[in-house]
Amino acid sequence: MLRSLPRALVARYAPPVLKKLLRRAWRRVRGLRTRGPGPRLVFAFAGRTEYAPGTGRELYAHEPVFRATIQECERISTQLLGGPSIIDNFTGLPVPDFFADEARLMVTSVVMQMALVDLWLAQGVQPTAVLGISAGEAAAVYAAGGLSLTDAMRVCLCYCALGQATTRNYALLVVQGDAATVGRLAAGCPTELFVVLVLNAGSCLAFCPQPAVEVARQYLAAHAIASTAPPTRPIWPYHSPHLAWHLDALREPLLGMQPQPLALPCYLGGAGGRVPVGTVLGIEYWLAVIQYPVNAHGALNAALTDGFSLFLPIGADPFPFLTEPAQRAVLQAVQVLPALRPDEPERNTLAACRQQLTEHKLLASKALTRPVLSPTDFVGQFSLRALASAADPYPAFAHLQQLGSLHFAPSEGGWLVLSVELVNAVLREPTVFSSTINSDFDTELIGADPPLHTLNRQLLQSFFAPKELAALRGFTEGMVAELAAAARGRPSFDFVTELVIPLTQAVSARLLGLGTAERQQLQASLPGPTYALGYVAELNSYLANYFEQKQPTDAPLLLNCLLLLIRDGQTTAAVAVSLAQTMWMASITTTSMLISNVVHYLLTHPVVADQLRAQPELIDAFIEEILRLEPPLGALWRTVTQPVTLGGQEIPAGASVVCSIVAANRDPARYARPDELDLHRRPARHLSFGGGVHACLGAHLARLEARVVVEWLLAHGPALRLTNASAPPEYFPTQHFRALATLPLTLQTTTA
Template sequence: MISKALKYIYRLLKQVCHGETDDAGPKEERLLFTFGGRSEGWPGLGRTLYTNEPYFKAAIESCNRIIKKNGGVDILSYFEAPIEANYYRGEENFICITAIQIATVQLYNENGIFPNAVLGLSLGEPSAVFAAGALTVEETIKVILSGMEIHKKADKNYIFLFFKLGMAEGVQLCKKCPVWSEVVYEESSDSLIIVCNQDDIIQFKSFTDAQQIKFKPVTTITNFPYHTSLISLYYHAWENFANIIEPKPLKCDYYSSAIGKCIPKNTLLDNIHWFNIIVKPVLHDTVLRLVLKEGYESVLQIGPPAVSDRQWNQLDPNHRLKIFDTFQLGCVSEISHLNFNLGELKAKIFKPTFLNEKPKAVLTDILKSFDIHAIDLHDQLTYLKKNGEIHFLPLHNSWMVLGYDKTDYILKNPDLFSSSAYNQIDKVLMGADPESHKMVRELLQPLFSSQTIAEVSRKTLNVAETLLDPLFALDQFDLVKDFSDPLSQIIICDFMGFTPSEGLEVRNVLGRDYHNGNFFQRLEQYFNNDFELADHQGDDNFVGKIKKAQENGQLTRADATSLLRLILSAGIATTSTVVGTVLNNLNKTPELTAQIQGNDQLLAKYVEECLRLETPAHYVRRITTQPVEISAQHLPAGAHIYINLRSANRDADHFVNPTVFSIDRPAKRNLVFGSGIHQCIGMGISRAEVRSATQVALTRLEQLNGYTWEAPEYFKDSEVQAMITLKLKRSGN
């Protein structure tokens, strides 16, 4: 508060001297840190600061120890030995740039200067995220070293070419080119860099000449094809480094040139982001336009200018950015330049940022907008669990419980944690509490016998073959809508005892897009008005059992309708999603398919690992029946709780390396289908159906591998993260 008051007084004095007034009081500005990559301006920078600034020197020495520990080169010679003009010719020495960026950020932070946002360009992206508080020093260094690991293995016979073309024109040129080429750098709206193999340059030039398009080499030195899809070939060389990074929330906005957009604060970056910054082109112009549109007042360039004055002016000649360069090219005294910058920056009043707040403030802000229905929350859940096993979610006015032990405890204590939260869906079984639940469970349990499960497995094999084989005559199809959905619908209708005509009617009622929110109501209307229980005899199937229970007075017609609707929808949505998930995983793990083919034991482990890592149900809900305490948090009676199954099944206290897919994992009970008296009654049938569908797919791998698989899409705002599309397109079409 005192420093801000002094800033205000300083500003008032300046205004008085210049005859200005500011009736609105001190204006808070926003400060952007920028981080560039490889550039000609780096040689020599930081050396005099290392000599004269103890804090900077200590930070560099700390980085050096971490670099050497992780297999990198000793960088102290850059600062202590005579300057080498060609120091940055060696790829292994570029880690020195990262060390200087890290030390510079720490130096400015030590003097109270923190960013409201960061911008990363190419090699500077990891340092930008470090400045945003989402990477540690060691993690930042490991990300850079992982790229250098790729450099060791990659072909370095690629040449970089400068074109006066817009991004769309450049992409189209590469698509039409008879030899491989890709855009790697978008410099401005009408200039970019394209890379191609040196061996193809004659053919490439013939093609561009025919198009009357000119280019010039950026340099005569060839290199590896960074920022292109070819780097994907070296994923395994990279992942050993980056997979040990622990995702943490961004404490300020982050402009990423790899994806060309702003990633908002509180986002947790998954590890694949660090691979994407190597394989995707640098969208320099796109991301700078976003920055200017956002209206930042000040920019601190960490290192030589990541963006030149010419580039800022070219984008907007009228911009009002106050630009500070941490290092001024040709400046004799880096310490004097540092002190000048600090004086200017400290005279400004910048908007608050989480970077100089306590971690609790970040956690509170994340929870404020946390949406339990969001897709792919794994990293967020891991972060939240490290900060406690129970959190209040204002968006849902409910508590969320994380971790295996607490989840298992709540599910096994229905007297304390009622299932009545599900009464609107089904109060007969799913929402029933112990006594009434016990009666219905005992009534239905015989239908889910081992003999029934074996029969479901056999029928699934036949139906899966019938559905899958005709699809291979098509150039494209949807593995969900054309396979897993109809498969699960046919099997569950058969299990329930519907006649073929009734099964067809039910499938028509559901429709192909049955996740649209009102299918539950459609089913209720159908079972109430159009379906006749009286037509079903015997009690050896679900419908017959329900009919007999109604005749005996054990169930009302409303109860019967609720159970029919519940078992049908659960048997379709959950099972279809799991089938899609397992098949999609087969496509992503080709190295495992040979192991599990023909091995039922390994196949079962494979399915369980898919279930554990991609648990179809995000959570289950409960309501406290009396005041309770969970992890030292007091909850009153009537408190609503979301018990997060995905967090439980990735709990590091119960599963070694929980994010790693492994069919060698020791057998340990997961909580995919819940626990306690409400454990899913149909889990045996679901597992059998998924295994059989996978067996059939394994025998058709050659056909499936002839297609390009798109990323699946999921339905949001549901307890089940239901896969709704998984499109395949024949390769080459």
């Protein structure tokens, strides 16, 4: 009786809408009790597939939804994007050599998949997640709500552009070595060699020029790595670092994309794992997919680790690279439904899949639509921390900016400010938008407001005068030469930890007035990693001892000036330590990040490097564009001291405000083509050095150091290169900075 009482009360007194919701919930609970939770379904998408001519013809004739998507993709390709026509594959008689044209083959591969997505949705089947490999990622992201049909076709035509920029002259190698090792060895190979797909932890697929197969195999064998060369037709150089020379041609089809946030988890070969809901995959992601190896192993393992056990192939077999029984064993614990095959009628294959989906109770009773992440949900889950180590976080900011220039971000506990206009409005009012929120880092400068901030800034300003900075140029050049000499000839060195951080530390020490021995003592006492900022206690201890033990002189050096103020009673040792600490940390952290970004860009964009060699007068413009596109400091935090209206929004006193430098620097209201590097862009001041009273004191010093390193890099030409050109960049996981965690380089002993 007691158990039935709540249901009786609901039946008697609850409104009709509530009764309906409760009945639906009760049916779901009862269903779980009787059958248990069913498997979670993954739509799985293969890469470029060599379909037999006429594949899809049966579905086109008998399935209206499939046919409608094919026709719409044909319209988009031929009328909007200037791509190839594929409609003849689905109508009339099969043409035996239809797919001899690589563009038609590539477009058909992706269009078939998107048409099948729409067909399965119309039949009441929607995945819990998607898995995509290589070109199949475009259709996978379409299924997850991240791309429209038009934008998925743009990605497809990006692949097609490769055929115009390169030659079909590559052979496939199956290499029994891990991808990282093979990638590093490739730099020393007598012929071109690059990893294209990670099979598992100990093997990969690689490409080399077809005439040089034996040269590549002998080179690998000399390093104790076995390989085989299965017979294949000549292949285009997909997933090759060689494509860095053709980025303009590959980028062209992608211009105009409007990517949307993912509404389903995606397991993608380009990302090598799980890409969470809310991620926005923009142009740079798709360019990376075509340039870097496909980590199919990472994507599949991530899906299996997350418990997915039912895979529905969308088109052909999504795992054709798992050719050996030992490789295929990874799928033994899961169920892979039938894929389309040339010897099986297409509708029979779909019927077999539908039957098994019915048994798993995964067919809805009505047609479904592609999932969409609502603006409210996107803003609600937006997180700076989640984007910290993303290879390309900028499309997420762009999408957020399209929704408005000011948002309350629950993950940040404050208001996120995105436009140049509003960020400048905040930075111009230091008494309303206080910097004391940063006082945990520094109470005297970065975390101080006027008038205290003004007094301390005036104290330090003279040390950053143009004359003082000009004297540092020769010292910077000498340090670059010294650090490079230590790295020259080694198989690899980490540019971040072995060159740029020691360089900026040396320049900072010189600015402060430390001698060589004092600087080396300080460097040796500071624990790493530098970007974790875990060395503050040791730094402060060194500075406190310095001020306590050092005797003042007449030298016009920053630390000596602070020492004189302490001795004269005009300031305290604690204040002096805080100011010196800020000068050291600020001049190292963001400057080294800027220089690493500059070097990485030039090594991955050789056309731009050649342009700067030919026109060195553009170096300053290049540095400003990198500062704008990749600001080392991503955001500035402020606290509201009084009720204020910002962008039409009332913000109460005590609220936090986060000024996104990343978003403001790409504000389309300020910059035409904001995501593109333009060396002839009309000057428009970026915000990478902040603004208002807190504008960075060391901005000119950072530019000077960056220019010295750019000139050094350009002078070394091909002698300086990435140790593993196939390895994507790795970023340090911090929400405050945009920092490369590592940058392995090789500097040959013979230089240009």
